[in-house]
Amino acid sequence: MSKTIIISNRLPLQLQIDNNTIKATPSVGGLATGMKSVHRDSNGVWIGWTGLTEEETPEELVDDVAKAAQDAQCVPVSLTEEDIDGFYYGFSNRTIWPLFHYFMEYTEFEKESYQTYVEVNKKYAEVVLENIEEGDTVWVHDYQLMLLPELIKKERPDVQIGFFLHIPFPSYEVFRTLPWREEILKGLLGSDLIGFHTYDYQRHFLSSVSRILRHEVSFNEITLKDRIVTVNSYPMGIDYDKFADAAAKHDAAKNQSELQRRLDLHIDSTPDAKMILSIDRLDYSKGIANRIRAYEYFLEKYPEFKEKVRLVMLAVPSRSNVPQYQLLKKEVDELVGRINGKFASVSWTPIWYFYRSMPFENLIDLYTTCEVALLTPIRDGMNLVAKEYVATRTDKTGVLILSEMAGAAQEMSEALIINPNNFEEIADALKQAMEMPEAEQIKRNKFLQKRLKRYNVEKWADDFMHSLHDTTHKSDIVKAIRMRQDQEDEMFDAYKKSEKRILFLDYDGTLRGFVNNPEDASPDDELIELIRSIHSQENTEVVIISGRDRHTLGTWWQDVPITLIAEHGVWKRPVGGEWAVTENLKNDWMETVRPILEKYVDRTAGTFIEEKNYSLAWHYRNADPDLGEKRASELSTVLKELSANNELGVLDGNKVLEIKDSTIHKGKAVTKHIFGKDYTFKFAIGDDWTDEYMFQDLPDEAFTIKVGLQKTAAKYYVDDTDRVRDLLKKFAAS
Numbered sequence: 257m258s259k260t261i262i263i264s265n266r267l268p269l270q271l272q273i274d275n276n277t278i279k280a281t282p283s284v285g286g287l288a289t290g291m292k293s294v295h296r297d298s299n300g301v302w303i304g305w306t307g308l309t310e311e312e313t314p315e316e317l318v319d320d321v322a323k324a325a326q327d328a329q330c331v332p333v334s335l336t337e338e339d340i341d342g343f344y345y346g347f348s349n350r351t352i353w354p355l356f357h358y359f360m361e362y363t364e365f366e367k368e369s370y371q372t373y374v375e376v377n378k379k380y381a382e383v384v385l386e387n388i389e390e391g392d393t394v395w396v397h398d399y400q401l402m403l404l405p406e407l408i409k410k411e412r413p414d415v416q417i418g419f420f421l422h423i424p425f426p427s428y429e430v431f432r433t434l435p436w437r438e439e440i441l442k443g444l445l446g447s448d449l450i451g452f453h454t455y456d457y458q459r460h461f462l463s464s465v466s467r468i469l470r471h472e473v474s475f476n477e478i479t480l481k482d483r484i485v486t487v488n489s490y491p492m493g494i495d496y497d498k499f500a501d502a503a504a505k506h507d508a509a510k511n512q513s514e515l516q517r518r519l520d521l522h523i524d525s526t527p528d529a530k531m532i533l534s535i536d537r538l539d540y541s542k543g544i545a546n547r548i549r550a551y552e553y554f555l556e557k558y559p560e561f562k563e564k565v566r567l568v569m570l571a572v573p574s575r576s577n578v579p580q581y582q583l584l585k586k587e588v589d590e591l592v593g594r595i596n597g598k599f600a601s602v603s604w605t606p607i608w609y610f611y612r613s614m615p616f617e618n619l620i621d622l623y624t625t626c627e628v629a630l631l632t633p634i635r636d637g638m639n640l641v642a643k644e645y646v647a648t649r650t651d652k653t654g655v656l657i658l659s660e661m662a663g664a665a666q667e668m669s670e671a672l673i674i675n676p677n678n679f680e681e682i683a684d685a686l687k688q689a690m691e692m693p694e695a696e697q698i699k700r701n702k703f704l705q706k707r708l709k710r711y712n713v714e715k716w717a718d719d720f721m722h723s724l725h726d727t728t729h730k731s732d733i734v735k736a737i738r739m740r741q742d743q744e745d746e747m748f749d750a751y752k753k754s755e756k757r758i759l760f761l762d763y764d765g766t767l768r769g770f771v772n773n774p775e776d777a778s779p780d781d782e783l784i785e786l787i788r789s790i791h792s793q794e795n796t797e798v799v800i801i802s803g804r805d806r807h808t809l810g811t812w813w814q815d816v817p818i819t820l821i822a823e824h825g826v827w828k829r830p831v832g833g834e835w836a837v838t839e840n841l842k843n844d845w846m847e848t849v850r851p852i853l854e855k856y857v858d859r860t861a862g863t864f865i866e867e868k869n870y871s872l873a874w875h876y877r878n879a880d881p882d883l884g885e886k887r888a889s890e891l892s893t894v895l896k897e898l899s900a901n902n903e904l905g906v907l908d909g910n911k912v913l914e915i916k917d918s919t920i921h922k923g924k925a926v927t928k929h930i931f932g933k934d935y936t937f938k939f940a941i942g943d944d945w946t947d948e949y950m951f952q953d954l955p956d957e958a959f960t961i962k963v964g965l966q967k968t969a970a971k972y973y974v975d976d977t978d979r980v981r982d983l984l985k986k987f988a989a990s
């Protein structure tokens with residue numbers, strides 16, 4: 257039976273050695289807590305790190321580690337102390353984590369730790385590859401494993417790979433500062449589906465892909481030369497019933513409350529004070545220090561709340577080997593001390609601070625006992641605590657104050673949404689929360705609960721997996737015409753048998769790859785020799801048919817006696833003859849169009865005009881991709897309006913707009929060329945939109961081939977110009 261393989265840095269259980277035996281505790285953090293139920297309900301395995309390094313595991317306990325993992329349907333990846341240093345404390349948490357959370361001043365770019373990151377990703381890949389069976393689906397999680405999809409895809413192209421990023425993807429301007437930006441993007445693009453919590457993270461990612469790797473991005477699809485990668489957003493949910501049920505049970509047994517016990521013990525004798533809860537890993541991205549300061553500001557601005565409120569703050573130790581986390585610990589300790597010192601009275605401590613992790617029952621106790629939750633991350637991928645708090649409010653009372661910088665804020669508009677840097681706003685939100693009538697609390701939470709219950713973690717995972725399975729289907733639609741070996745054999749067979757053969761070859765993007773400056777795309781020696789040799793075969797005619805001007809083509813193919821067609825069919829140089837115009841064309845329209853194009857060149861850096869006798873082309877391949885596309889569509893509208901009364905046409909080529917007589921196109925040119933001649937083998941190959949005319953206008957029996965994975969009227973497609981070369985070599989050898 258096929259299975260799902262989940263892979264994340266950390267396994268859902270963390271192993272420790274206690275008295276020479278292995279002890280397992282649940283992992284803390286959103287990824288592990290959220291995916292746990294998905295894993296439990298599937299027959300899959302989870303691959304990840306146990307929390308123990310090789311050095312920490314004595315020889316005699318190695319089997320026990322594997323056994324403890326296996327009992328929980330997990331497979332451990334064995335890592336050394338050095339691995340953890342460079343990979344986890346290094347590149348993952350001193351480079352990617354701060355950078356992706358916009359803490360650029362905390363970001364370190366260390367080559368060594370990147371190298372360890374690469375090595376460790378390879379270690380994960382090894383374990384994954386050992387465990388994959390045919391038909392399995394792979395789901396890779398988070399920023400520690402961004403190279404993994406490519407490493408798996410290379411070895412197992414047959415396996416479907418999904419990737420989900422649990423943290424924000426930063427804007428291009430931030431991401432571009434990473435020295436290994438290309439490697440990271442390429443690693444991720446090994447996936448078939450890439451998921452983010454929000455649309456903003458998704459669009460930042462797509463923008464980086466199109467700017468840095470220059471891949472074609474349309475809507476949420478990235479076209480690679482042989483595959484399509486789908487990108488979408490899936491806001492992660494929680495195991496709603498688990499939290500709601502536990503809260504209901506807890507409510508039924510009120511005396512269980514540890515907080516209540518504390519009050520009963522008179523540690524603090526203001527039992528009526530409202531409790532404001534905050535729970536997070538002690539992480540600078542969570543805005544903990546700001547939160548305490550904002551709370552201080554609140555007590556100053558609204559002193560009537562002194563002794564009427566209490567901040568209950570749970571900070572879970574996290575990544576404490578990273579200096580920034582140690583500094584934060586110190587800062588928070590000091591802030592709590594200072595503020596408690598400043599405001600406390602004999603009967604009231606304004607902040608209760610716990611620095612540890614708590615078992616599930618105690619979390620439920622906190623969630624259900626506190627009237628307000630105050631979550632103020634500076635940046636947070638999602639923030640599941642916000643969702644958990646709302647889910648445990650069985651009677652629907654309680655107020656959630658949530659930072660707009662948390663992914664969760666996008667779905668939780670009924671909460672009081674604040675900017676974590678705006679203390680004024682936080683203080684006012686706290687006051688509003690304290691005074692909010694119960695009816696309003698219930699009204700807000702009703703909406704929130706309904707949504708959380710519906711789009712729970714199970715639904716989220718299902719949604720992601722369905723989209724992942726749909727991706728095969730998507731590539732199949734286009735792959736249906738990818739030229740297979742038997743079809744290729746059949747074509748060469750027909751070629752060999754034919755008594756009169758013609759090949760129409762597009763130039764740029766087909767015989768030669770794109771270069772930044774079109775003048776530099778001259779044919780190499782091998783290409784010239786191949787064309788010459790095919791053309792010299794008996795009864796064989798090669799026609800290079802291009803949108804280029806006749807001078808360039810003529811110079812490049814000066815000594816090769818083939819037919820050249822330039823400017824999409826305006827000019828023709830027959831074998832052994834001179835260039836001649838094929839039609840009577842006017843070009844007086846150019847005086848009106850040229851200044852318009854010039855205006856677009858001035859406004860759009862990197863673009864330029866190419867002048868031909870009967871057409872003008874505006875190239876934008878060197879422009880910023882987004883801006884280029886926007887300006888092109890704007891310009892195309894302007895030109896189409898202008899050309900409505902003339903016989904002008906606007907051709908949308910590959911990063912080029914060409915304006916010319918609309919009665920001229922490659923389809924007409926090939927039709928005229930073969931008219932009245934009895935070719936028994938017809939072949940046409942091209943890469944862009946303008947070649948579609950040839951594919952459409954040639955008779956059905958022609959072999960038509962598109963270069964690149966795109967929608968086309970051609971019968972087949974091949975991946976790239978290297979494959980075109982292979983075909984030419986086979987023609988030459990036939």
Ligand SMILES: O=P(O)(O)OC[C@H]1O[C@H](O[C@H]2O[C@H](CO)[C@@H](O)[C@H](O)[C@H]2O)[C@H](O)[C@@H](O)[C@@H]1O
Pocket residue numbers: 265266284285286287288290398399422423492574575636637638639640
């Ligand atoms: O494994 P650690 O280094 O101890 O860190 C714990 C996890 O923190 C991060 O969680 C994120 O995932 C949550 C669920 O999607 C999301 O709500 C939150 O905003 C994120 O910060 C991290 O992404 C995980 O890899 C860590 O395991």
Ligand SMILES: O=c1ccn([C@@H]2O[C@H](COP(=O)(O)OP(=O)(O)O)[C@@H](O)[C@H]2O)c(=O)[nH]1
Pocket residue numbers: 283284285286287289290535536537572612613614615619638639640641642644
């Ligand atoms: O002592 C604790 C405190 C928190 N959590 C859980 O840790 C997760 C935190 O996830 P969140 O998305 O809020 O933030 P992250 O830590 O993943 O950045 C939540 O599911 C909490 O229930 C926990 O298991 N033990």
Ligand SMILES: [Mg+2]
Pocket residue numbers: 762763764765766942943944
């Ligand atoms: Mg071309």
